[in-house]
Amino acid sequence: MKRRNFIKKGCAACAGLAGLSFLLESCGSSLPIFKTTPEKKLLFIPEDKFTADNHHLLVRSKELENDILLIKNKNDYTALNMKCTHEGFALTVTDKQIVCPAHGSTFDFSGHVTKEPALRPLTTFTTEIKNNTIIIHLP
Ligand code: FES
Structure with a gap:
């Protein structure tokens, strides 16, 4: 028994x-999180933080209000501000989309709205690659 x-x-x-x-x-x-500190409004992320299976990385810094979702594309990177364009809540990421937990807006990985109430796409930051390092330009 x-x-x-x-x-x-x-x-x-x-x-x-x-x-x-x-x-x-x-x-x-x-998602993996890469913590860093801006230097002269630039963020530096080593390209080896991405693997063959991992094309998304959250970039976090105490100096930033929100995380940045860094997405590896075929030839470049997309950096999205994880702040909802409806009322500014922090966004979360699923396998398929970016979701706002406040009122249910969703965005695709290009930052376009796929479900309202948000109407504007997510803010993107300019990126460049130098010496195997991704550089994100902050405004
Ligand atoms: S703040 Fe994101 S949907 Fe309202």
């Missing part, structure tokens, strides 16, 4: 952990 109860409780705990892990994945982004 004791062994049976132990197995039952063990299975219940495993099921609970599996459910918790699902919730954690659905609550927020599991």
